[in-house]
Amino acid sequence: MPKLQQLWIYPIKSLSGISLTEAKLTRRGLAHDRRWMLISADDQFLTQRELPEMALLDQSLDTDHLLVQHRHKPELGLLKLSLQPKPGDLIEVVVWNDACLAHFVDSVADEWFSRALGFPCRLVYMPESSQRIVDQKYAQENDITSFSDGFPYLLANLNSLADLNQRLEHTVGIERFRPNLVIDGMEPWSEDKIKSFKLGEAHFHSTKPCARCQVITIDPQTAKTGKEPLKTLATFHAWNNKVFFGLNACWDFEKAADSVILRIGDELKVLEGDD
DSSP, X not given: OOXXXXXXXXXXXXXXXXXXXXXXXETTEETTTTOEEEXXXXXXXXXXXXXXXXXXXXXXXXXXXXXXXXXXXXXXXXXXXXXSOOOOOEXXXXXXXXXXXXXXXXXXXXXXXXXXXXXXXXXXXXXTTOOEEOOTTTSOTTOEESSSSSOSEEEEEHHHHHHHHHXXXXXXXXXXXXXXXXXXXXXXXXXXXXXXXXXXXXXXXXXXXXXXXXGGGBOTTTOOBOSTTHHHHHHHSXXXXXXXXEEEEEEOGGGOSSOOXXXXXXXXXXXXXOO
């Protein structure tokens, strides 16, 4: 039986991930996942596509705070952010083609990130009142997400990674693909065909395989860029002029009686898939 091997969240979009042993499900993703985001002075969302050094900003959690530090700049100190930030001035932000409301966090955070990245930026937070609807071509009417690129959950298959690594000169880790749910025990690439699945006690419906961009060519340990693994993936796992790795999904929250917690070791059962 395939099982959940790893759980990851990325509280501030495009910064390093946090590995967890358990996590609470919400409609817009795992609790705290991509609820914060950096924007430029002209209000454009920022990612490693523009600033690869974002990969060097490490995140961690304590009981009440999100903690951020630069891996190679200890002189910046530790930035401490409340997990329940006070409402600030509202702003409409755009993630790809989606507009949604967010609020500024504070000037201390803005100054810290601007120094850390050598680029003027501001930190925003998505409150519960902000509803960002996902692409209706692939999802259900009430599906929402946070500041993710497109969908609230991303599932990755360790055996697909193993197959890819056999084709690479230098292997890569699953962190390259920034997943939330990492599964072991599935056939390579079988995730592409899943339409719905159960993980632990939670039901999910898939939306589509995840199209990948140049972010997977950024080494999460060094922030250096290259051509792999995107170049090799394009030779055998691409269609419609896009390269794919992983499966986007949404939680069927209406099927849950109470709050649901995912834990490492939870079993995955495919409920519906393409033959």
